[in-house]
Amino acid sequence: MMGAVRVRRAIVALVAVAVLYGIAAQIGRGRLPDRIWMGAHYVDNVKLLPTWQQLAEEGAYLVESEILLDSVVVSTRRVAIGLVLGSVAGILLGLLTGWASRIESLADPWVTFFRFAPALALLPLYVVWFGYGETSKVLLIATNVAVITLLGAHQGVRGVPRVYLDAAASLGAGRWLRFRKIVLPAAFPSIFGSVRIAVGLAWVTIVVAELIDARMPSLGYLLALSGTYPRVPTMLIALATVGALVLVFDLLALLLHARATRWMGRTA
Amino acid sequence: MTATLSPPALEAEDVSYTYSGPPPTHALQNLTLRVRDNEFLAVLGPVGCGKTTLLRIFAGFLRPTSGKVRCAGSGIDGPGWQRGYVLQEQAIFPWMTVRENVEFGLLAKGVEPSAREAVSDELIKLIGLTAFEAAYPKDLSAGMSKMVEVVRVLATDPSILLLDEPFGALDAQTRARMQDALARLWEQRRKTVLFVTHDVEEALYLADRIVVLSERPGKLKAQFEVAVPRPRSVNTRFSAGFLALKREIWDATGR
Numbered sequence: 267m268m269g270a271v272r273v274r275r276a277i278v279a280l281v282a283v284a285v286l287y288g289i290a291a292q293i294g295r296g297r298l299p300d301r302i303w304m305g306a307h308y309v310d311n312v313k314l315l316p317t318w319q320q321l322a323e324e325g326a327y328l329v330e331s332e333i334l335l336d337s338v339v340v341s342t343r344r345v346a347i348g349l350v351l352g353s354v355a356g357i358l359l360g361l362l363t364g365w366a367s368r369i370e371s372l373a374d375p376w377v378t379f380f381r382f383a384p385a386l387a388l389l390p391l392y393v394v395w396f397g398y399g400e401t402s403k404v405l406l407i408a409t410n411v412a413v414i415t416l417l418g419a420h421q422g423v424r425g426v427p428r429v430y431l432d433a434a435a436s437l438g439a440g441r442w443l444r445f446r447k448i449v450l451p452a453a454f455p456s457i458f459g460s461v462r463i464a465v466g467l468a469w470v471t472i473v474v475a476e477l478i479d480a481r482m483p484s485l486g487y488l489l490a491l492s493g494t495y496p497r498v499p500t501m502l503i504a505l506a507t508v509g510a511l512v513l514v515f516d517l518l519a520l521l522l523h524a525r526a527t528r529w530m531g532r533t534a
Numbered sequence: 535m536t537a538t539l540s541p542p543a544l545e546a547e548d549v550s551y552t553y554s555g556p557p558p559t560h561a562l563q564n565l566t567l568r569v570r571d572n573e574f575l576a577v578l579g580p581v582g583c584g585k586t587t588l589l590r591i592f593a594g595f596l597r598p599t600s601g602k603v604r605c606a607g608s609g610i611d612g613p614g615w616q617r618g619y620v621l622q623e624q625a626i627f628p629w630m631t632v633r634e635n636v637e638f639g640l641l642a643k644g645v646e647p648s649a650r651e652a653v654s655d656e657l658i659k660l661i662g663l664t665a666f667e668a669a670y671p672k673d674l675s676a677g678m679s680k681m682v683e684v685v686r687v688l689a690t691d692p693s694i695l696l697l698d699e700p701f702g703a704l705d706a707q708t709r710a711r712m713q714d715a716l717a718r719l720w721e722q723r724r725k726t727v728l729f730v731t732h733d734v735e736e737a738l739y740l741a742d743r744i745v746v747l748s749e750r751p752g753k754l755k756a757q758f759e760v761a762v763p764r765p766r767s768v769n770t771r772f773s774a775g776f777l778a779l780k781r782e783i784w785d786a787t788g789r
Contacts, residue, residue: 429621429625430625430627432613432621433619433621433625434642436593436594436595436615437618437639437687437690438614438615438643447627447630451627452629454629527629529629529670529672530628530672
């Protein structure tokens with residue numbers, strides 16, 4: 267199986283990075299400055315490149331104190347809700363606009379408008395509209411996800427090859443059957459590709475969104491907090507945690523994808 | 535004969551078709567054509583002579599710019615299963631298994647699963663793909679896929695088949711095999727077939743009658759009755775009558 271090879275490669279790459287980092291940290295210990303200027307004051311005892319031992323100590327503390335686990339739970343929950351809400355809304359809208367414009371063959375300048383509108387810029391607006399609570403955080407993720415998945419679904423539907431629709435129509439399929447049995451499966455790869463991008467984007471968004479009403483526990487605030495002290499080991503561990511969570515989400519998405527596209531040749 | 539009493543299965547009367555430009559393309563010009571009931575008619579012509587346009591008009595995807603088309607005496611208004619249409623391009627649905635592809639027309643008609651299965655069983659067996667019934671098209675050869683497309687339109691039992699160079703993209707050997715399969719199919723099920731091709735031998739091997747179209751804009755250039763006895767086989771391809779007719783058509787197509 268290709269899977270086993272890929273897993274082995276990933277492990278080798280990970281170990282290599284870890285070893286290289288360890289070597290760099292050992293070399294840097296005692297050589298890198300211990301005191302840095304933070305713009306307004308000096309900070310002593312910064313570990314610019316913490317060794318594996320220091321990271322392990324910090325990690326153990328974050329785990330034991332349950333700070334890390336609580337943060338992961340809170341942030342993951344927000345991302346998950348935002349992803350579901352955003353994907354459902356985005357995909358439904360994209361299917362609708364795609365199918366409608368397919369028939370009326372409208373030009374779609376608004377697609378371009380949305381593609382490049384930075385959804386993170388909505389943050390201040392959402393704070394005003396929805397307050398400092400959960401709602402604005404989840405909705406910000408949902409909006410980001412919806413824009414991406416809307417485009418994916420819209421373009422997926424528009425890209426359905428004419429021949430399949432013609433063949434289905436001449437076999438007697440009405441519009442609804444054509445939509446269900448031709449358009450949906452044919453657009454699926456494009457929709458799914460956009461969901462995968464959205465998963466990564468949702469995590470980027472949450473880290474920023476958690477700066478509104480910043481409070482623990484949350485991964486975003488953990489990162490921000492460790493930056494102000496600064497505590498490099500905490501930062502690195504929080505970053506690695508976000509990275510690992512993105513990987514897990516992506517893996518889940520890929521599993522879903524593999525199940526839904528058994529009909530496609532194995533190219534990915 | 536009875537053919538003169540009942541209206542022809544398919545009829546094009548003085549049909550012209552122009553694709554709006556710029557520049558406008560005159561694909562067909564004043565074409566009159568009648569396909570008799572249960573006749574296998576091959577339309578032969580060079581690439582770009584409007585063969586596909588003619589078929590798409592009969593299939594209901596295009597309306598003639600002028601002239602009339604009729605199916606069994608009544609006008610054609612949009613696509614429908616009564617005229618089974620096999621497109622020139624590969625149009626097997628890649629996300630459906632062979633069986634699901636074959637059953638699609640029946641699904642559209644609202645036929646129950648058990649009845650659908652009975653029909654698809656028979657058709658899949660007919661083309662020798664029983665072992666592949668659960669396979670996806672990615673695991674089929676191009677020839678197999680095309681045969682699935684052909685029997686897919688047969689599932690709803692249309693009285694008319696419109697075939698647009700179904701074997702155009704296949705190698706010579708596979709092509710000959712597919713032609714045999716189609717000939718057997720037609721001998722068993724007698725349908726009105728309008729078969730578009732640019733291959734003289736293919737037209738001769740399969741058809742009862744051949745019409746030759748001119749280069750664009752497509753006009754009727756010549757007609758031939760193919761009085762070659764059925765069932766036809768490999769030997770038919772080398773019989774004197776077959777070869778003489780082939781020569782005649784070659785000359786008529788002006789190559």
